[in-house]
Amino acid sequence: MIDWEALVLSARLATATTAILLVVAVPLAAWLAWSRRRWTVVVEAVVALPLVLPPTVLGYYLLAATGTRSPVGRWWYETTGSTLAFSFTGLLVASVLYSLPFAVQPLLAAFAGVDRTLLDAAAVLGRGWWQTLLRVALPLARAGAATAAVLTFAHTVGEFGVVLMVGGNIPGETRTASVAVYDAVQALDDAAAARTSLVLLGFSLVVLTATYALQRRARPRVLP
Amino acid sequence: MREHPEPRGPREPGAAPSLDVHVRRGPVDARLTVPLDGVTVLFGPSGAGKTTLLRAVAGLGEGDGVAVRFGDEQWDGGRRRTPARARRTGYVTQSPGLFPHLDVRDNVAFGLHGRRWAGPRGRRPDDAGRAGAVPHADPHRRVLECLGLVGAEHLADRRVTTLSGGEAQRVALARALAPRPRLLLLDEPLSGLDGPAREALRTDLRSLLVSEGVPTLLVTHDRTEALALADRVAVVVAGTVRQVGPPTAVFDRPADADVAGVVGVETVADGVVTGGADGLVRVRAGGAELTALAEPAPVAGTHVLVCVRAQDVVLERSPGPSSARNHLLGVVRTVTPQGALVRVDVRCGESFDLAAYVTRPAVDELGLRPGVAVAAAVKAPAVHLVERPGPVRPVRP
Numbered sequence: 253m254i255d256w257e258a259l260v261l262s263a264r265l266a267t268a269t270t271a272i273l274l275v276v277a278v279p280l281a282a283w284l285a286w287s288r289r290r291w292t293v294v295v296e297a298v299v300a301l302p303l304v305l306p307p308t309v310l311g312y313y314l315l316a317a318t319g320t321r322s323p324v325g326r327w328w329y330e331t332t333g334s335t336l337a338f339s340f341t342g343l344l345v346a347s348v349l350y351s352l353p354f355a356v357q358p359l360l361a362a363f364a365g366v367d368r369t370l371l372d373a374a375a376v377l378g379r380g381w382w383q384t385l386l387r388v389a390l391p392l393a394r395a396g397a398a399t400a401a402v403l404t405f406a407h408t409v410g411e412f413g414v415v416l417m418v419g420g421n422i423p424g425e426t427r428t429a430s431v432a433v434y435d436a437v438q439a440l441d442d443a444a445a446a447r448t449s450l451v452l453l454g455f456s457l458v459v460l461t462a463t464y465a466l467q468r469r470a471r472p473r474v475l476p
Numbered sequence: 477m478r479e480h481p482e483p484r485g486p487r488e489p490g491a492a493p494s495l496d497v498h499v500r501r502g503p504v505d506a507r508l509t510v511p512l513d514g515v516t517v518l519f520g521p522s523g524a525g526k527t528t529l530l531r532a533v534a535g536l537g538e539g540d541g542v543a544v545r546f547g548d549e550q551w552d553g554g555r556r557r558t559p560a561r562a563r564r565t566g567y568v569t570q571s572p573g574l575f576p577h578l579d580v581r582d583n584v585a586f587g588l589h590g591r592r593w594a595g596p597r598g599r600r601p602d603d604a605g606r607a608g609a610v611p612h613a614d615p616h617r618r619v620l621e622c623l624g625l626v627g628a629e630h631l632a633d634r635r636v637t638t639l640s641g642g643e644a645q646r647v648a649l650a651r652a653l654a655p656r657p658r659l660l661l662l663d664e665p666l667s668g669l670d671g672p673a674r675e676a677l678r679t680d681l682r683s684l685l686v687s688e689g690v691p692t693l694l695v696t697h698d699r700t701e702a703l704a705l706a707d708r709v710a711v712v713v714a715g716t717v718r719q720v721g722p723p724t725a726v727f728d729r730p731a732d733a734d735v736a737g738v739v740g741v742e743t744v745a746d747g748v749v750t751g752g753a754d755g756l757v758r759v760r761a762g763g764a765e766l767t768a769l770a771e772p773a774p775v776a777g778t779h780v781l782v783c784v785r786a787q788d789v790v791l792e793r794s795p796g797p798s799s800a801r802n803h804l805l806g807v808v809r810t811v812t813p814q815g816a817l818v819r820v821d822v823r824c825g826e827s828f829d830l831a832a833y834v835t836r837p838a839v840d841e842l843g844l845r846p847g848v849a850v851a852a853a854v855k856a857p858a859v860h861l862v863e864r865p866g867p868v869r870p871v872r873p
Contacts, residue, residue: 288538369573372536375560376567377587378655387586391577 254447257424258432259455265340265428266408269347273355273404274397276348281359282385286371300357302350307413314346314418338420343428346418347408354403362396363389402463409456493547495659495693499525499532501541504715512547512659512691514707515682519696519726520738525715526695530661533693534567535560546659563659566652566690570664572644574636580647581619581632587655588615622650625684642673649681653688660685660692666701678704682864699740703727703781703862711735723781728829742786742819742831747861749778756801756856763825767801768859781862786819788858789832793842795851802854804830808846811839820844822852830854 280299284292302310318336319325328336336342366389374384390397412430419426421435429452436445498507504525510516518526532542535551535558543553551558574583623629626646631639639647645665652660665681666674682705685692696702702709702723709726711719719731727744730736747761752773759766761782774780795803806824813819817833824830830852834844844850 367573369569369571370575372534372560373567373573373575373651374586375536376534376563376565377651378561378564378589379586380561388575 254451255429255432255436255444258427258429258448259451261340261424261427262409262429262452263455265343265347266405268344269351269408270355270401270404272344272348273351274401277352277355277359277400278390278397279382279385281356282363282389284356285360285363296360300353303353307350307411308417310350311346311414311417314349314414318342318345318418337418338422338426340425343415343419343426346414347411350411350414351404351407354407355400358396358399358403359393362393362399365396366392398463398466402460405463406456406460409452495533495547495691496543496545497529497533498543498553499529499541501528501538502715504528506712506715506717508710508717508720510693510708510710510720515685515692515694515705517694517696517702517706517709517723518712519699519702519706519709520712522697524712526697526712527663529712530663530693530695533659534565534661535563536567564655564657566655566657566660568645568648568652568660568662568665570667572639572641572648572668574639574644574648574651576636578636579632580623580628580634580636580639583636583647584619584622584651584654585615586651588618618654619650622654623647625653625688626650627680640673641669642677645669645677646680649684653690657690660690662692662694664695664697666696666698679863681705699727700862703744703783704864711738713738727783728831740785741783741860742833743782743784743789743829745782745828747780747782749774749776749780749861751776757861759859759861761825762828764804764828765825766804766854766859767856768861769857770861774861774863779864781864783860783862784830784854784858786831786833788854789830790853791820791822791832791834791838791842791844792851792853795853798853799855800853801856802852802859804828804852804854806830806850806852808844808848808850810846811844818844820850822850824852 284296284299315337316322317324318328320329320335320337325336336345370388370392371384374388379387410430411428412434415426415428416431416434419428419431421427421431427435429448433445433448433452436442436448492511492513494509494511496507496509499505506525506529508518508529518529520526531537532552533544535544539552539557544551545553546563549558551563574580575586578586620629620632623632626649628643628646628650631643631647636644636647645668649665666678669677678701685705694705696705706723708721709719709723710717711726711730713734718735719726724744724746726735727739727741730739736742745761747759747766750758750760750765752758752770755769755771755773757768757770757773759768759780759782766782768782790800795805804822804824806822808820809823809829810821811818812821813836814833816835818836818839820832820834820839822830822832832852838844842850
């Protein structure tokens with residue numbers, strides 16, 4: 253049968269990750285795009301780490317940070333009675349971190365491309381940093397925001413290595429679709445693997461097509 | 477740099493509030509002090525540093541090397557830098573800079589928000605007389621009011637991307653004026669426009685600035701614009717301010733050779749149109765009557781600035797019949813050698829001073845010395861008129 257539980261879990265994880273990241277990445281990307289301080293390059297490098305590090309390395313560090321031996325993991329265990337690692341919440345935290353560059357980079361490029369005279373105009377007209385970001389820059393960077401959302405969603409659905417290490421393959425909790433397919437193949441259940449994979453493929457294709465269509469409409473108009 | 481000595485400039489004791497700017501950055505070392513009153517034009521060739529000065533006053537760009545004092549508020553150069561959004565200025569650049577994702581109405585209303593600028597008005601010198609309504613109790617009406625000032629009410633619901641250059645620039649002006657700024661900063665506002673649109677906006681701009689009474693700093697490298705719009709002119713050459721004064725003084729009596737080269741017109745005088753027909757216009761300036769060429773001819777009574785280049789003036793011992801329409805009788809006041817030429821200043825009529833460039837041999841042949849009577853001949857096309865709605869305001873230099 254089709255492993256709906258795993259598919260729904262993947263969708264939940266991707267949606268939650270995308271929502272959180274859009275809130276986090278927008279101000280971060282704007283700050284990186286407009287700040288004149290030179291040490292922002294360090295921050296950019298740190299943000300880009302998940303693009304370069306092997307998922308197992310990422311997974312190891314995340315486990316170390318959220319396991320019960322770490323301060324964060326211990327606090328979580330004491331507060332909620334369950335571990336942060338090998339839970340959906342733990343997976344969500346890991347997911348946000350490893351998808352960070354996919355959200356930040358398109359937004360950064362879009363913000364850097366906003367005409368500076370418009371930002372200057374907003375400042376002189378009395379708007380502060382946040383107001384300028386939300387009322388001027390973000391509407392003009394709609395395409396970048398759409399790209400960020402698409403890439404984040406897609407990347408989260410497709411992640412495997414980190415999910416396995418940090419999630420622990422718990423059905424209904426951390427056993428995402430990508431892990432479910434791996435399990436089915438390992439168990440030589442070819443039919444299950446094929447069915448789940450097909451649904452995942454179809455779903456991803458539909459989501460991606462829809463979001464690229466939105467992105468096309470959101471492209472800012474060129475002045476005559 | 478954070479600490480910076482306060483810029484000092486010549487100022488009468490007990491004078492009205494003034495704007496002091498000092499920018500020291502790279503090739504620019506410009507200091508300017510002007511009263512917050514009327515229209516001050518920063519005039520000079522491109523790249524002279526005028527835009528740098530203007531942006532420093534607006535609070536845009538880096539704050540190092542900059543000291544700005546507005547009245548008794550230290551905006552830059554003191555302990556804390558006042559951010560651009562807190563300065564209550566209006567800023568219009570060469571490209572309108574309208575927000576493309578908003579329509580005209582929302583653009584103009586962009587600076588009207590919250591109760592930030594409600595309450596006591598700014599320190600504008602002419603504020604005292606006005607009835608003190610809270611400025612933005614009704615932003616909707618204020619938007620229409622401002623669009624009306626710039627002649628753009630009919631554009632209120634248009635998308636910004638559909639506007640022509642002239643229309644967009646008018647909307648940008650309305651947007652800058654809507655929040656009742658204490659200081660208006662215009663950076664070559666007409667440069668992006670072509671012929672008719674440019675002239676139309678220039679005339680409307682002058683009327684607008686006079687009627688609104690907002691102290692204005694306007695940057696331009698166009699001589700006609702400077703003459704048409706300014707109550708005082710500050711000439712900026714190669715990063716420094718060389719001369720500040722009323723347009724007639726600056727253009728007529730440039731302080732040094734660089735300024736003279738930049739302003740390029742030796743005789744500029746106030747005049748009134750007395751009549752005209754068929755493209756010829758008669759003007760009275762300082763007691764002298766001149767004929768100029770102007771199409772379309774301004775109506776009688778129009779205040780104009782009369783501009784004549786010294787190289788277009790021919791001096792004769794006595795007037796004789798010639799094609800030139802202007803023959804002015806006068807007395808030589810000064811004779812100043814300037815390189816290969818000699819500048820001869822002639823007083824015609826009661827107070828019309830005409831400058832002429834003649835060669836040294838000519839000076840000797842005609843015996844031109846101070847006190848000698850001469851006739852000056854000027855062709856009608858060489859008398860250039862710049863219209864100014866309303867006379868030049870008698871502002872402090």
